[in-house]
Each structure stands twice: as C-alpha cells, then as structure tokens.
Amino acid sequence: MNAIDVRNLVKRFGDKTVVDHVSMSVAEGEIVGFLGPNGSGKTTTIRMMCGLLTPDEGEGQVLGFDLRHEGLKIKREVGYMTQKFSFYEDLTIEENLQFVARLYRMSPVDKHVADTLADLGMTSRRKQLAGTLSGGWKQRLALAACIMHKPKLLLLDEPTAGVDPKARREFWDEIHLLARGGLTVLVSTHYMDEAERCHRISYISYGKLLATGTVDEVVKNAGLTTFVLRGDTLNEVASALEGRDGVDQVAPFGTTLHVVGSDKDKLETALADIRARPGVTVEAGETSLEDVFIQFMAGSKDNMP
Amino acid sequence: MNGGFSLTRLGALLSKEFIQMRRDRVTFAMMLGVPLMLLVLFGFAINNDPKSLPAALVATSNDNYTRAIVSALEMTGYYRFEHLVANTEEAESLMARGDVAFVVTIPGDFARRVARGDNPTILIEADATDPSVASGAISTLGTVASQALLREQGKQAEAAEEQASRLQVIVHRRYNPEGISQYNIVPGLLGVILQMTMVMMTSMALTRESERGTMENLLAMPASPAEIMLGKVLPYAAVGAVQVLVVLPAAKYLFGVPFIGSLTLLLFSILVFVMSLVLLGYTISTVARTQMQAMQLSFFFFLPSILLSGFMFPFRGMPEWAQALGEVFPLTHFIRIIRAVMLKGAGFSDIAIEIGALWLFVFVFAGMALLRFRRTLD
Ligand SMILES: Nc1ncnc2c1ncn2[C@@H]1O[C@H](COP(=O)(O)OP(=O)(O)OP(=O)(O)O)[C@@H](O)[C@H]1O
Ligand SMILES: [Mg+2]
Numbered sequence: 223m224n225a226i227d228v229r230n231l232v233k234r235f236g237d238k239t240v241v242d243h244v245s246m247s248v249a250e251g252e253i254v255g256f257l258g259p260n261g262s263g264k265t266t267t268i269r270m271m272c273g274l275l276t277p278d279e280g281e282g283q284v285l286g287f288d289l290r291h292e293g294l295k296i297k298r299e300v301g302y303m304t305q306k307f308s309f310y311e312d313l314t315i316e317e318n319l320q321f322v323a324r325l326y327r328m329s330p331v332d333k334h335v336a337d338t339l340a341d342l343g344m345t346s347r348r349k350q351l352a353g354t355l356s357g358g359w360k361q362r363l364a365l366a367a368c369i370m371h372k373p374k375l376l377l378l379d380e381p382t383a384g385v386d387p388k389a390r391r392e393f394w395d396e397i398h399l400l401a402r403g404g405l406t407v408l409v410s411t412h413y414m415d416e417a418e419r420c421h422r423i424s425y426i427s428y429g430k431l432l433a434t435g436t437v438d439e440v441v442k443n444a445g446l447t448t449f450v451l452r453g454d455t456l457n458e459v460a461s462a463l464e465g466r467d468g469v470d471q472v473a474p475f476g477t478t479l480h481v482v483g484s485d486k487d488k489l490e491t492a493l494a495d496i497r498a499r500p501g502v503t504v505e506a507g508e509t510s511l512e513d514v515f516i517q518f519m520a521g522s523k524d525n526m527p
Numbered sequence: 528m529n530g531g532f533s534l535t536r537l538g539a540l541l542s543k544e545f546i547q548m549r550r551d552r553v554t555f556a557m558m559l560g561v562p563l564m565l566l567v568l569f570g571f572a573i574n575n576d577p578k579s580l581p582a583a584l585v586a587t588s589n590d591n592y593t594r595a596i597v598s599a600l601e602m603t604g605y606y607r608f609e610h611l612v613a614n615t616e617e618a619e620s621l622m623a624r625g626d627v628a629f630v631v632t633i634p635g636d637f638a639r640r641v642a643r644g645d646n647p648t649i650l651i652e653a654d655a656t657d658p659s660v661a662s663g664a665i666s667t668l669g670t671v672a673s674q675a676l677l678r679e680q681g682k683q684a685e686a687a688e689e690q691a692s693r694l695q696v697i698v699h700r701r702y703n704p705e706g707i708s709q710y711n712i713v714p715g716l717l718g719v720i721l722q723m724t725m726v727m728m729t730s731m732a733l734t735r736e737s738e739r740g741t742m743e744n745l746l747a748m749p750a751s752p753a754e755i756m757l758g759k760v761l762p763y764a765a766v767g768a769v770q771v772l773v774v775l776p777a778a779k780y781l782f783g784v785p786f787i788g789s790l791t792l793l794l795f796s797i798l799v800f801v802m803s804l805v806l807l808g809y810t811i812s813t814v815a816r817t818q819m820q821a822m823q824l825s826f827f828f829f830l831p832s833i834l835l836s837g838f839m840f841p842f843r844g845m846p847e848w849a850q851a852l853g854e855v856f857p858l859t860h861f862i863r864i865i866r867a868v869m870l871k872g873a874g875f876s877d878i879a880i881e882i883g884a885l886w887l888f889v890f891v892f893a894g895m896a897l898l899r900f901r902r903t904l905d
Pocket of ligand 2: 264
C-alpha cells in the first residue's frame, strides 16, 4: 500500500487554478522531495493531503484513508509541519509540546515532553516563550513537535528554511533514520542539496506536476546538455553568448561558466566561435538539478501569466 | 482511541486557553475591570439620591405663604430655584429643553385660599424621564409644604392637622409615567455586564487563532469541532463566574438591592445564561474572519439587546413587534429571571419558561457554531 496515492487533485482560488490535476504516489518508507518555484502550489497540495483544504476535483487515499471522508483519521497519523511557524508564541516551549502531546493523547505526557526537549537540546530553555525563539529554533521546535506523536507520514513544508547547516544535516540524518523505520516523508524545499538527499523528487510549476523520479532520472529526462567554460575573458564570453540560439542558460560558477541548452547540436553551433577563442577552454559538463529546474522555470513562464 | 470526544484533548485545549488568558494581562484585567467599572458608574448614578436639582417657579403673587413654601422646598435640598417665570408656557419649554427638572406652580389665589380655609393647591411637575431623579424630591414634598404653611399661619397643633389635610399637592410625572424602580437596574446590570464581556471575548476565540496563523496547526491536529468549541468557551464561562462573585455581593451590600429569592436558583440560571452567551460569542467567531469583524458583529448584537431586553425601558411598554424582537435575546429572559428571583422571590416554577428559553439558546447557538465551524482553511 502506498502511503500517499492521490489522483488528479485540483484546487482553485477564485478563477485561478492553483493546483491543476496533480497525481502523486509515495511508497511507504520513501522520502520524496517536493520542489517548485514560489507560488507553484506546493503548500496548497500538501494542505489538501492532510485535509486542511478540500480539493475541488480529484480523489485519493492517504495512509489508506479516503482523502475526502476520513480527514480525522488521517490527521491522527500524519505529522504536518506548516511553512509558517504556527505554534503558540505566548506559550512556552514546554507548554506547546505538552499541548501537542495531550491532543494526540500520548501518555505519559511528561515523559514524552521531557524526551523531546532533551532530543532538541532545549531542556534548560523549556520555560522560554516560543515567540522569543530565533527563526531557526522555531523551525526545530515545530519539527520536533510534529514528529513527537510518531506519525506514519510526515508532511513537511519547507522545514529547514532558515536553519543552520549543522542542524540541517542532523535533520536529514534523522529523517533517513525514521524512514528506515517505515516513516514516509513528503518534504517541500528550495534547496538542491536537500533534493539530492531524497529518494525521489516531484517538481511542480504553476500547479502542474512537470517531473517526477530520482534526481538522476529527472536530470536525464530533461535532456539538457551542459558545457563548462574556463578562461580569463569569461565575462565577455558570457555577454556574447546571452541570447544566442541554442543557449538557454549562461551562469557563472566561481571561475567557470556553465552553458546549458536543450538542443545539443544547436548549442555546439553556438559555441563554435568561442571554442576558437584563445585562452578559453570548452568541455562537456554534468547537468545539475539546478540547471534542470531553471530550465523548467524558464519554460513554464512562457505559458503562464 | 477513536472516540469522537476525548476529555484528554479537551483538557489540553482548556489548559492552553487558560495559560493564554493569564498571559494576556490587558484582556484579563479588562475582563475583571469592566464589570467593576460599570458597577461603580451605574451604581453611583442610581444610588445617589440626587439633590439640588434645577427648578423653575411659576408664581404670580409674592405673598408670605408663597415665599414660605418656596423656602421650605429649597430647604429640603432637592430644589434649586433658578428660574422665576411668569407663565406656564415658558416653564414648559424650560423643562422640554432639560434646563429644569421641576416646575413648581403656585397659583395666584393661593394666599387667598389659605386665608379663606379653602383647599389650596400646588402643582409640581417633575421630569420623570429618569425616574430616580424625581422620586426623592417628590416623596418629601407633601409634608414639607404643609408644615411650612402651618408654621407661617402659626396654628395650634390640633387645628393644624385638620388644615394640613386640606393642602393639595398635585404631582405630575412627565414623560415616563410608569417609572422604573432603581432596584431594577442593578440586577439587570449583571446581565448586561455578563453579556458584554462574555460575547465580546468569545467572539474572537477563533479569529485570533486564524489571525495569528495558529489555526492551521490546530486544524491539522486531531481535535474535534466540539472539543475545540468547549475548549474555547469554558474558560470564559469561568471568568463569568468570577464576575458574578463580584457583582452579586456588590448589589447586595454596596447598593442594598434586596435579595429575597433562592441563591441556588439564581446561580443555576446564571450558569445557563453564561453558557448561552459564550456559545453565541463562539458562533460569531465562526462567522467573522477578523477580530475587527468579530467586534462589529458583537456590537451589532449588543445595542438592540440592551434596548429591547427591558433593561432600559419597561418591556411591556414597548410596541408588540419590539416585544417579539426582544424575545430573541438571552438577556431579555435573564433579566426577567434575575428580577423575579432577587426582588420578588420567584421559585423555579415561576421562571421555568424563561430558563427553558435560555436552554434553547444554548442548544441553538451550540448547533449553529458546530455547523458553521470550518474544519478546513478553505
Ligand atoms: N487561501 C488562498 N486564497 C487565494 N489564493 C491562494 C490561497 N492560498 C494560496 N493561494 C495562491 O495559490 C498559489 C500557490 O500558493 P502556495 O502557497 O501553494 O505556493 P507554494 O508552492 O507553497 O509557494 P512557496 O514556495 O512560496 O511557499 C499562490 O499564487 C497563492 O497566491
Ligand atoms: Mg509554500
């Protein structure tokens, strides 16, 4: 049984279709990254999956429960971390955790709360008001709170936004540990390195699911060709290449320049005179996930207002 | 585990709400401060036996008797003659403008009648729009006037008795002939105070969660609508209980309102009344999208309920349609209950219908709130 199995979800706000026939399957124990530009419908899709929004069309099961009719059962087994911090700022860290523990009827409450505080390393700060925490700590508290009741499915909406690298590393280690124990995770993110730590990724743009698969599959299916240019006069080269037929992206990376195109032959032609320049070397490079996403974004801008 | 209603979850919601209430000091202070303030304000206006009220004198002759009466009236402290006018039309307009609270008319033939042993008359017109203003001044009037007259005549005690009974003081209560007893107001005030604080506070219960963004989290967790509702309204009902503890003793000991009925019966009625109020407020909060809207909706409700409940004007004095409208406010029924129990010593059977009406509100409001409650963010 798949943990998530939704078909053709549609959500409209007014006359704007924000989620447009999105289907998604996530196997048990799988970690799926959910990527897409701002406003593409990630949060809206996740909210539909945990029963916070009613889909206008489409159906599906989450953890085997019907999306439309068994919302309460889904809520008990799902841990949802909201994009915006939505715990009580006028409650202390400890009080927030106690509140959550009791709502999920965990017992003994005190032990669960104490363990979670210890895991977070917040035991000594437990009397601090949640509203006075720094941004990153708020994220970590929210994450700890939504894992506390041992859900079978985690829906995380940009859980690591504003979190420092070490905490981010720990977070992903923890996620993988939990997934090995059977937990399923759908996590939205804007970070490429996080996408690469997922078993699979889904890319959504303006409400439409454009790609899904492992990182390698997504990169391969995009069919992009990348060249890495080195040399002294790269600034000049970059402006020369900009806008040429066959050249889709020109992006400096440190001392190199990445040139990406979807048509290999056209790209070769466009680069012909550059190759001839003295002091500039052109080599075939690896297309990165980021290149692919930027290509996606450029492509979908054309067909959306 | 799969029960639709869990006391543990309700407990979680309640304790969270209590903590938030305690930390929100301004609101907390307001909840206890507002009843005290209203009580003191209203209490003074009511309790004060108002003295030295502006009065107009219509007197055509300036004889001894007339002067004796006027100075006697001034001696009581109630009357302060500011206007000496020649005719009744002028006096009439003074009163209509509210410049004077009384018009005392001593007819031109007053002295002649006294001398002749005829029945002398004095006409006192009182602006009774606010009856508590006029009542003290009027009640002392008859005796004061006749004594003054007797002193002036230098009569013997026995003969004086006989003469006194002949003096006629005619009192016209103007504008509000019915007159509300001041005792009516303090009990009704408890209803008004409870209504104001309970409805206003609970009307923001859900909008506050939405505006702070905590609603998304709350809805994502497994709390049922009924649990959320009770978790929101019960803490405020507890605040209502505290307000009752303040207002009831104050009514009895500070303002001397008689309490002849059963305290248990009254407290039970208050409980039902408070439940209907917090549920009404909660219903408002399921409709309003912002705290501002919640406030506006509450006030939209307050004004007619105070005007039509019988708190300010005698209920039976209103036109039929207004009475019918008045029945749809819990306050109307509560005011009947508390006046009946406190002042008339009514028993359960006397007010059963009114208590039944309050229960009806409880169920209707709870039902409406549960129907209106949005389980989603749509
Ligand atoms: N309640 C709402 N009413 C109207 N429009 C909405 C509502 N919620 C979201 N939208 C719109 O739906 C679109 C998708 O929003 P959503 O929050 O799902 O994007 P997202 O992919 O999560 O973006 P981000 O990466 O910035 O978090 C946006 O254009 C947004 O303006
Ligand atoms: Mg989002």
